[in-house]
Amino acid sequence: MDLFEQNSISNILPFDGVTNYHGIVIDAKQCDFYYQRLIDTIEFKNDEAIIFGKKILTKRKVAWYGAAEFAYTYSKITKTAIIFTKELLALKAIVEKESGETYNSCLLNLYHSGAEGMGYHSDGEKMLKKNGAIASLSFGVARKFSFKHKESKQRIDLVLENGSLLVMKEGTQTNWVHRLPPTTKVSTPRINLTFRTVEL
Ligand SMILES: O=C(O)CCC(=O)C(=O)O
Ligand SMILES: [Fe+2]
Numbered sequence: 001m002d003l004f005e006q007n008s009i010s011n012i013l014p015f016d017g018v019t020n021y022h023g024i025v026i027d028a029k030q031c032d033f034y035y036q037r038l039i040d041t042i043e044f045k046n047d048e049a050i051i052f053g054k055k056i057l058t059k060r061k062v063a064w065y066g067a068a069e070f071a072y073t074y075s076k077i078t079k080t081a082i083i084f085t086k087e088l089l090a091l092k093a094i095v096e097k098e099s100g101e102t103y104n105s106c107l108l109n110l111y112h113s114g115a116e117g118m119g120y121h122s123d124g125e126k127m128l129k130k131n132g133a134i135a136s137l138s139f140g141v142a143r144k145f146s147f148k149h150k151e152s153k154q155r156i157d158l159v160l161e162n163g164s165l166l167v168m169k170e171g172t173q174t175n176w177v178h179r180l181p182p183t184t185k186v187s188t189p190r191i192n193l194t195f196r197t198v199e200l
Pocket of ligand 2: 121178
């Protein structure tokens with residue numbers, strides 16, 4: 001590939017972490033294909049979460065896939081991963097090549113419109129490999145994504161476009177929280193895939 005055609009990969013965090021934005025890694029036509037295949041094949045379900053001791057169902061839908069049917073705990077509820085589909089394996093291969101890291105599981109989130117988002121959190125669950133990379137691949141409508149430093153409260157915003165890849169690693173989860181803010185400007189869906197490494 002011509003050097004000038006390559007995406008410039010840059011760390012969007014000013015300190016205390018490395019989060020590389022790779023830009024668009026899947027072209028628009030392939031994105032349409034994968035978006036539709038994911039809608040047709042992934043077993044999306046409204047997520048159950050425990051908030052203030054009460055079980056609630058989230059508006060966004062989620063699904064957890066993996067290399068094996070391992071148990072995982074997320075939002076204080078233990079579930080079992082579904083075995084990777086062939087499209088997820090193909091996407092995992094693209095993301096692994098781009099990021100230079102490997103992954104054994106994938107959490108998918110389906111946001112039906114801008115009314116749905118995800119609040120500030122960091123992905124430091126006990127079962128995840130400590131300081132392991134988390135690769136976030138987005139399909140569908142572009143949405144704003146924000147990081148906030150846990151101490152200084154400094155904020156970094158970016159837009160996650162159709163077919164784009166963001167890789168969070170080294171210190172990101174320890175020192176920063178991130179969120180997908182709800183917005184009235186968006187009325188169409190988005191699917192986000194976060195590839196992770198679970199310690200088996
Ligand atoms: O939808 C996104 O872009 C982020 C999702 C996220 O932060 C997560 O699944 O932990
Ligand atoms: Fe997250």
